Amino acid sequence: MHKYLSISAAALTALLLASGGAAVAAAAEPGDSVDVGVDVDIVAPTTPGALTMTVAPGRVALAEDGSTDTVRRFTGSLPQVTVTDTRTPDQIPEGSSWYVLGSAGDFQAEGGASIGADHLGWSPRLVSGDDSVVSIGGDVDTSLDSDSPAGRGLVDQELLYLGDAASVPEGGVSSTATADLTLKVEPTVQAGKYSSVITLSLFE
Structure with missing residues (x-):
């Protein structure tokens, strides 16, 4: 060679x-x-800021936990929800606020059996973010816990909210929340594989 x-x-x-x-x-x-x-040459972004929500992938599998002779109880955790607000003060309307609402549909099983959405409650908690700027919603009881409006189940309930968007610090804010889910049903509930959908919506 x-x-x-x-x-x-x-x-x-x-x-x-x-x-x-x-x-x-x-x-x-x-x-x-x-x-x-x-x-790679990474330059500073020139596009306007935005208010966005992302939800971690995956389904929630509720497992029986803490059942008694009078109530069957099933628990799980909501996939993490992140809201990011990168807008500058001049991009935010005066008096603006934003919030994430969660609403569950009825649980349905093959054969027509169903469990009302009022049987599902949650306890939101902040995973990351500044709790002095962004707040989490309150606990929601199931209809088996209370007859009050707070016990009507997971219907248009706040998960995460910011009362004054103008308070967003320079550089934006990003907050992540989840919720501990609790399904409570009567001991006479029909056996079966039930499914529901929780709809998460970001409003401003």
């Missing part, structure tokens, strides 16, 4: 450096390796 064909990886790197990044053919023999540099 000719001498100029048996160039090593180290020598190849030196040639690339010496050439100032000019296009130089890269040849390597078996056992050699070639490094490829990667460059």
Whole structure:
């Protein structure tokens, strides 16, 4: 083999450096390796800020926990919900606020059996974010816990909210919340695999 064909990886790197990044053919023999540099120029974003909500993927599987002779109880956790507000003060209408509402549909099983959404409650909690700026909603009882409006179940209930969007600090705010879900049903409930949907909506 000719001498100029048996160039090593180290020598190849030196040639690339010496050439100032000019296009130089890269040849390597078996056992050699070639490094490829990667460059990126990230400039400051120029698009306007935005108010957005993201929800972690996945379904909620409720598992029986803490049942008694009079109430069957099932618990689980809502996937994490993140609201990010990167708007500047001049982009936020005066007196503006935003909030995330959660509403559950009735639980349905094959064969027509159902459980009303009023049997589902939650306890929101903040996972990350500044609780002096963004607040979480209150606990929601099920209809088996209380006859009051707070016990009507998961219907248009606040998960996360910001009362004054103008209070968003410079640089924006990002807050993540979840909720501990509790389903309570009578001991006479019909056995079956039930499914429901929780709709999360961001309003301003």
